[in-house]
Amino acid sequence: SQQGEEDPQALSIQEGENATMNCSYKTSINNLQWYRQNSGRGLVHLILIRSNEREKHSGRLRVTLDTSKKSSSLLITASRAADTASYFCATDGRPNSGYSTLTFGKGTMLLVSP
Amino acid sequence: DGGITQSPKYLFRKEGQNVTLSCEQNLNHDAMYWYRQDPGQGLRLIYYSQIVNDFQKGDIAEGYSVSREKKESFPLTVTSAQKNPTAFYLCASNPSSLRDSHNEQFFGPGTRLTVL
Numbered sequence: 001s002q003q004g005e006e007d008p009q010a011l012s013i014q015e016g017e018n019a020t021m022n023c024s025y026k027t028s029i030n031n032l033q034w035y036r037q038n039s040g041r042g043l044v045h046l047i048l049i050r051s052n053e054r055e056k057h058s059g060r061l062r063v064t065l066d067t068s069k070k071s072s073s074l075l076i077t078a079s080r081a082a083d084t085a086s087y088f089c090a091t092d093g094r095p096n097s098g099y100s101t102l103t104f105g106k107g108t109m110l111l112v113s114p
Numbered sequence: 115d116g117g118i119t120q121s122p123k124y125l126f127r128k129e130g131q132n133v134t135l136s137c138e139q140n141l142n143h144d145a146m147y148w149y150r151q152d153p154g155q156g157l158r159l160i161y162y163s164q165i166v167n168d169f170q171k172g173d174i175a176e177g178y179s180v181s182r183e184k185k186e187s188f189p190l191t192v193t194s195a196q197k198n199p200t201a202f203y204l205c206a207s208n209p210s211s212l213r214d215s216h217n218e219q220f221f222g223p224g225t226r227l228t229v230l
Contacts, residue, residue, distance in 0.1 A: 031216050042118075042204055042221035043157075050216060088156055090219075099164050100145060100208055101172070102219060104156040 006089055006108040014113055019076040021108040023089035030092045032065055033102065034074050037086045079112045086110070117141065118222035120205050125227045135190045135225045137205035145208040146188040147219065150174060150201045157204060163188055192227065199229045
């Protein structure tokens with residue numbers, strides 16, 4: 001079963017606008033990560049937020065985490081056409097295991113038009 | 115250059131044939147993973163390995179097999195028992211196998227397998 005669920009499934013915006021994607025999960029986590037995937041390519045890690053953190057920034061990216069609501073959001077500010085991609089959240093998927101694995105959501109497909 | 119390589123990029127096979135997908139990393143990472151991605155879907159974990167000569171089943175291991183004879187290599191065999199093998203396969207690695215390590219996963223470029 002998939003731990004994270006992104007919302008919306010697809011998002012279409014104009015260059016310069018902000019894009020917000022949300023992720024909900026079900027079980028307790030150590031950290032939550034966001035990845036980006038260009039069409040037909042592998043995933044690229046964007047940002048990791050630990051369970052004891054509430055907000056994190058990296059360049060034009062801002063991630064929030066609300067463990068009481070089991071949700072996270074990814075904000076991309078001043079979007080560019082090059083931001084067009086699918087974005088996935090991932091949580092450590094086996095809470096009772098000492099090993100590091102990730103469980104991915106189905107992703108949000110972002111289209112940024114010039 | 116350090117990184118993860120997967121070969122080939124595209125692979126075609128006839129139904130009923132086994133096929134092996136290659137994954138190599140020169141990052142000296144302990145953990146390696148295989149995922150399957152279907153159109154419009156997220157990634158599903160097939161197998162993972164935390165150390166040489168050891169591997170664990172993921173969520174959808176049926177019809178697949180792996181080996182980890184060397185730290186750098188984690189090949190995936192898609193057997194004829196896999197009912198719907200056509201998919202995009204992604205390999206990844208992680209510096210540490212431990213859950214508390216808070217490490218990102220590094221992904222290869224993927225192999226698109228089409229079974230005719």
